[in-house]
Amino acid sequence: MITVENLIKSYNSLRVLDGVCHAQERGEAVVIIGPSGCGKSTFLRCLNQLETPDSGRITINGTTVAAGSGAGNEEEQLRRGLRLSAGMVFQSFNLFPHLTALENVTQAPIVVKGESRSQAETRALQLLAKVGLESKAAAYPAQLSGGQQQRVAIARALAMQPLVMLFDEPTSALDPELRDEVLQVMRQLAEEGMTMIVVTHEMQFARDMADRVLFFEGGRILEAGTPDQIFLNPQQERTKEFLRKVAVR
Amino acid sequence: MSFRQWPVALFVAAFSIAAYGADHLQEIRQRGVLLWGADAEGGAPYVYPDPEKPDRLIGFECELAEALAGKLGVKARMVQNQWDQLIPALERGDFDVILNGLEITPQNRQRVAMSRPYYVYAQQIVTRKESHGMTSMDELKGKSVGVLSGSAASRLDGLRVCDLRTYPGNVQSFQDLKAHRIEAVVLDLPIALYYAKPDTELKFSGAAFAPGYYGIGIRKEDTTLLAALNQAIQELAEDRTLERIYIKCGLWDERQASLKEYKAEQIAESKRISTLREWPKYLPMLLRAAAITVGLSIIAMALAIVAGLVIVLLRLYSVAPLRWLARAYVEVVRGTPLLIQLFLLYYGLPQIGIKLNAFLAGILGLGLNYAASEAENYRAGIQSIPSGQSEAALALGMTRWQTTRHIILPQAVRVVIPPVTNDFIAMFKDSSIVSVISMVELTKMYGILALSTYDFLGLGLMTAAIYFGLSYPASIFAHWLEKRLRYVK
Numbered sequence: 197m198i199t200v201e202n203l204i205k206s207y208n209s210l211r212v213l214d215g216v217c218h219a220q221e222r223g224e225a226v227v228i229i230g231p232s233g234c235g236k237s238t239f240l241r242c243l244n245q246l247e248t249p250d251s252g253r254i255t256i257n258g259t260t261v262a263a264g265s266g267a268g269n270e271e272e273q274l275r276r277g278l279r280l281s282a283g284m285v286f287q288s289f290n291l292f293p294h295l296t297a298l299e300n301v302t303q304a305p306i307v308v309k310g311e312s313r314s315q316a317e318t319r320a321l322q323l324l325a326k327v328g329l330e331s332k333a334a335a336y337p338a339q340l341s342g343g344q345q346q347r348v349a350i351a352r353a354l355a356m357q358p359l360v361m362l363f364d365e366p367t368s369a370l371d372p373e374l375r376d377e378v379l380q381v382m383r384q385l386a387e388e389g390m391t392m393i394v395v396t397h398e399m400q401f402a403r404d405m406a407d408r409v410l411f412f413e414g415g416r417i418l419e420a421g422t423p424d425q426i427f428l429n430p431q432q433e434r435t436k437e438f439l440r441k442v443a444v445r
Numbered sequence: 446m447s448f449r450q451w452p453v454a455l456f457v458a459a460f461s462i463a464a465y466g467a468d469h470l471q472e473i474r475q476r477g478v479l480l481w482g483a484d485a486e487g488g489a490p491y492v493y494p495d496p497e498k499p500d501r502l503i504g505f506e507c508e509l510a511e512a513l514a515g516k517l518g519v520k521a522r523m524v525q526n527q528w529d530q531l532i533p534a535l536e537r538g539d540f541d542v543i544l545n546g547l548e549i550t551p552q553n554r555q556r557v558a559m560s561r562p563y564y565v566y567a568q569q570i571v572t573r574k575e576s577h578g579m580t581s582m583d584e585l586k587g588k589s590v591g592v593l594s595g596s597a598a599s600r601l602d603g604l605r606v607c608d609l610r611t612y613p614g615n616v617q618s619f620q621d622l623k624a625h626r627i628e629a630v631v632l633d634l635p636i637a638l639y640y641a642k643p644d645t646e647l648k649f650s651g652a653a654f655a656p657g658y659y660g661i662g663i664r665k666e667d668t669t670l671l672a673a674l675n676q677a678i679q680e681l682a683e684d685r686t687l688e689r690i691y692i693k694c695g696l697w698d699e700r701q702a703s704l705k706e707y708k709a710e711q712i713a714e715s716k717r718i719s720t721l722r723e724w725p726k727y728l729p730m731l732l733r734a735a736a737i738t739v740g741l742s743i744i745a746m747a748l749a750i751v752a753g754l755v756i757v758l759l760r761l762y763s764v765a766p767l768r769w770l771a772r773a774y775v776e777v778v779r780g781t782p783l784l785i786q787l788f789l790l791y792y793g794l795p796q797i798g799i800k801l802n803a804f805l806a807g808i809l810g811l812g813l814n815y816a817a818s819e820a821e822n823y824r825a826g827i828q829s830i831p832s833g834q835s836e837a838a839l840a841l842g843m844t845r846w847q848t849t850r851h852i853i854l855p856q857a858v859r860v861v862i863p864p865v866t867n868d869f870i871a872m873f874k875d876s877s878i879v880s881v882i883s884m885v886e887l888t889k890m891y892g893i894l895a896l897s898t899y900d901f902l903g904l905g906l907m908t909a910a911i912y913f914g915l916s917y918p919a920s921i922f923a924h925w926l927e928k929r930l931r932y933v934k
Contacts, residue, residue, distance in 0.1 A: 246836050246839065246840065280842040286836070288833055290836065292856075293856065294855050303841075308842045308843055349837075353840075356842060
């Protein structure tokens, strides 16, 4: 369902993505690990076009965007097509502070899909219940803990009924005791068969939930495999070194 | 000397020092030059640059000054000074005398000594050729009438029931009369004779009325100078030098004959006016003018808020040529004085056939000027919203415009309320600048009343109280709005 061909992205002279290729089936949960600055976040942001790659092609569910295809209206429509099939959860939550939790979830369905308010609210309440926050529907983001905010952000992304969920280090900004409530929601999604790409440092989550683990290094996928292959029997020296450091931490 | 008498003693001491350095006649004779203060800007026929040779001043007061100086045995030299600031400048010692159509009125006599009159002026109503009626003050009631700022006409009680417009110079008032922006101009006869008489589009409407005297203004302590000048004027009247000068300048009429027989008692002594004590007379006039200030500021600010939004959206989100235009607009408007913009709108546009009335020109001038600042306020507000906000919105599939409309602007509004409120309060006070395009708003009304009563203090306190009474609620409202719009209530 997702195909990425030879993705390249540079910031000035720094090459952040150096020819990334990736293919993913519907229902597959992929976890990306790797040292900071290895390009894993940029890869995720390229997938829903928050970053524009220099070259390469991205296809999600039949919609293809080729890099360097210009900034015309038609291309912009294609980019929005990618974004509509991919939901994104950010490290810093990025909830809309002027809207309540409920409004955060209903805003895009109403504005983008033209849903009626009541229809959007009914589903938003279901989604908030799903992430365990039905009682916080009327709260503003500033009144919620980090973990609660991130769970609202997940509900917000799910409200657009995306085909794939992209998680960009969703627990990195959270205190350790708040991480579990977010990971719990993500586990549930994976078990329900949601197609996911998760960039994270949560190795336990990767082991338990990933169908496939990608190890990023220097803008490339250095090693890929099942959790067992990567965690128990890594082939590359850099992978071993990284896992040692993470384990010590 | 008791403690309580100290202030009195200091006061007396200060006065005797002034009196000691006082009599300037000696000094003028030693110097060989009489410095006379006047305003040559639009000063015809009193004193003005010769149209043939602009570096030379002419006018009947020039000739009079030379004749007077001749009597004192010295030369005359004119010192340029803005007309409505001549008395403060005289008090400051910038020149020896004021010789520039200064009326002998109780109010002027409170601050300076006035010589015997050298000219008898009267008020003249001037209208367009085709106008009917308006031959007396009574018939001007409710009509829009232009006067020169600070002139004798602007103090006529009868004009208080007119739609009064004040002008910085004489040329502008006649321009507006011809442009049908006002119905009549009331002004001193000599000015009317010079500007309006030769103009075929205008006519004198009714006979001249409300005669008064021009005299020379002298510092009160200069008693010997006063005596010498009175003597000189009398001699010039008796030897018909005045008559000769006035006939030459086309200003002679039968009224001038009375100059020879003038007795000082003819003009009543002044009585001090306290506008605070007589507030029921003055406060309503100030309040009516304040209504214009409020109306003007509110409409202009509404325009600025909307136009500023359009400008910032073009600047941040539109295609290249529009983006440059929006940016150029902000830079040009901020880089030129509001005064010039108002002059262009009001006096400049009629040259290409666009005649805006003063209120509309004021609104456009203030509104479009402030639109540039509001656009910059918005830009700062929009750019203060973290990029994560628009990323989140875009990731949800919103278009650029939906992101701006639903996510960025609602947050930016909260950020820009304080600076926009500041601008509103500033506009409130800045709006007084529209007096240059003839509007009489609060500050201008203060000026008119203060110049006619010389109670700058009492009227100033009333005016300041009105401004504060209007702007303080505005800042309370802004605080309330800020609080209300906070995310968490």
